[in-house]
Amino acid sequence: MESPESSLAASAARPERAAAAPSSGSVRLPQVRVRPVDAFALERRAAELGTRSIKGSAQLAAFDLTVRCMDLTTLEGADTPGRVRGLCGRAKHPDPQDPTCPPVAAVCVYPSLVRVAVEATAGSMVKVASVAGAFPSGQSPLANRLDDIRRAVADGADEIDIVIDRGKFLSGRLGECYDEIAAAKQACGPAHLKTILEVGELGSFDAIRRASMLVMAAGSDVIKTSTGKIGTSATPPIALCMAEAIRDFVEQTGRPVGLKLAGGIRTTKQAAHYLVIVNETLGSGWLHPDWFRFGASGLLNDVILQRRFHRTGRYARPSDLPVD
Numbered sequence: 001m002e003s004p005e006s007s008l009a010a011s012a013a014r015p016e017r018a019a020a021a022p023s024s025g026s027v028r029l030p031q032v033r034v035r036p037v038d039a040f041a042l043e044r045r046a047a048e049l050g051t052r053s054i055k056g057s058a059q060l061a062a063f064d065l066t067v068r069c070m071d072l073t074t075l076e077g078a079d080t081p082g083r084v085r086g087l088c089g090r091a092k093h094p095d096p097q098d099p100t101c102p103p104v105a106a107v108c109v110y111p112s113l114v115r116v117a118v119e120a121t122a123g124s125m126v127k128v129a130s131v132a133g134a135f136p137s138g139q140s141p142l143a144n145r146l147d148d149i150r151r152a153v154a155d156g157a158d159e160i161d162i163v164i165d166r167g168k169f170l171s172g173r174l175g176e177c178y179d180e181i182a183a184a185k186q187a188c189g190p191a192h193l194k195t196i197l198e199v200g201e202l203g204s205f206d207a208i209r210r211a212s213m214l215v216m217a218a219g220s221d222v223i224k225t226s227t228g229k230i231g232t233s234a235t236p237p238i239a240l241c242m243a244e245a246i247r248d249f250v251e252q253t254g255r256p257v258g259l260k261l262a263g264g265i266r267t268t269k270q271a272a273h274y275l276v277i278v279n280e281t282l283g284s285g286w287l288h289p290d291w292f293r294f295g296a297s298g299l300l301n302d303v304i305l306q307r308r309f310h311r312t313g314r315y316a317r318p319s320d321l322p323v324d
Contacts, residue, residue, distance in 0.1 A: 004256035004285040031217045032252050037205040037241060046236040049280055050273045063307045064102050066271045067094055069289045071260070072297045073108040073228070075131060081116045084109055088120035095304045098311070104300070105289035106159060111152040118156035129159035129194070133184060136198075136227040138163035142180055149187040160188050163196040163227060169211060170202070181218035194222035194260055197242075200230045205241045212245035222258035228295065233263020239274055243281040259286070262295025268306045271299060 054062045072091045074083055088107055095101035106127040109117050117128045130152040133145035149160050162184050168176050185193045195215040199208050212223050223242055226233035239261050246257050259282075261274055271294060278286050286292050301321045308316050 004250070004282070004291055032213050032249060034210050034213045035248065037209050039205050039237075042205060042241055042244075043237045046240045046277065049240070049276050050236055052276050054272050054275070060307070060310050062272055062275060063268065063303050063310065065275065065287060066268065066294065066303050067104055067300070068102045069287075069292050070104040070294045070296065070300060071106045071108050071129060071262075072104050072300065073295060074297075075108070075110060075135075075228075079110060079113060081113065084113045084116045085120045088117055088126065090300075091126045092121065092124045094300055095307065098304075098307065101304070101307060105293055108159075108161060108295070111148055111155070111157075114152050114155040114157045127158040128156060129161055130157040131161045131227075132157075133160075133162035135161065136163055136196075136229045138165045139167065142183065145180075146183060146187040149184055150189075153187075153189055153191045157191055159192045159194055159222075160184070161194045161196060161224065163198060164211060164215060166198055166201050169214075170207075174210075174214060178214055178218045181215050181220060185219035185221075192221040192258075193219065194224050194258075195220040196224045196227055196262075198227055198230065199225050199238050199242075200233060200263075205237070208238060208241050209245050212242050213249060216246070216249045216255075216257045217253075220257065222260050222293070224260035224262055224293075224295065226263035226295075228263045230263075234261040234265055234274075236273055236277060239277050240281060243278055247282055256286075256291065258291045258293070260293040260295055265294055265296040266298045266302065268299070268302050271296075271303070 072087055074087050091104045091107045094104060103124060103126050106129045107117050107121065108129040108131065111130050111132050114128060114130050121128055132148040132152045134140035134148070145162070149162070152160060164177055165180065181195060197208060197211045197215070202208050202211060215223055223246070225238060225242065242259055246259060250256050259278065265271060265274065275287065278292055304321060305316050
């Protein structure tokens with residue numbers, strides 16, 4: 001499989017994928033230029049990509065890729081060590097009836113339960129992610145947020161999910177947002193930083209593009225749509241908007257960045273649409289759990305149902321599917 005760097009270089013060489021010339025409406029953030037979004041063209045392109053389907057022998061590969069790119073999450077006030085251990089068991093063996101089903105990419109838990117998750121996933125390929133830094137608001141004092149991140153990493157977290165301070169971003173205090181994300185990246189040390197934009201609160205595709213470029217310029221390893229705590233989260237046009245921002249960022253800086261889509265993705269058909277968007281916009285190098293994730297625990301059972309049907313020709317009963 002080609003790397004993100006070679007994949008993007010190849011796509012940039014094709015005329016239809018080349019970066020547009022800067023317009024009079026473009027703006028600059030530290031290190032990068034942000035182009036304005038043509039909302040009509042974006043939505044039309046997202047809809048057109050939604051008409052494409054994955055058929056035949058490629059279906060099983062798409063099912064397995066969806067599982068391998070999935071983060072299973074438990075972020076409830078009633079979370080217990082037992083619940084986290086159960087989630088980790090499900091992450092390692094998503095379908096207990098089919099040992100060929102691959103493990104998911106990661107489990108995501110609160111910082112206080114990171115050690116439990118690390119112990120429960122030991123010896124497997126499943127990574128441990130933790131929300132930190134005043135999730136989901138992102139509005140506690142910066143020193144507290146950074147301490148939260150450092151503790152989670154010290155306890156063994158491989159990945160840290162933070163949320164931008166939307167109040168600062170929406171009031172135009174972009175420099176402060178940039179500095180906070182850069183400080184969070186430094187606090188992560190060896191762990192990967194995934195920055196949540198909470199796109200449903202940003203108000204426009206232009207704001208989503210600007211926020212995407214800002215957090216990537218500040219050092220985030222992944223940009224993510226949503227906390228899953230609000231109504232509007234991942235949609236095909238939003239996913240395309242963020243994927244195009246990644247493409248622009250890599251063309252300008254040479255540094256690839258990952259994409260995580262979370263919120264409202266519940267069916268295998270929806271997941272396939274997003275795989276097409278990522279492949280067509282960024283290239284096949286991004287179709288790997290190192291560069292692309294679904295934050296969609298509710299999606300897993302539907303994928304398992306489709307895998308079982310593909311293998312046996314029969315749909316499983318809901319009662320036959322694993323229960324989280």
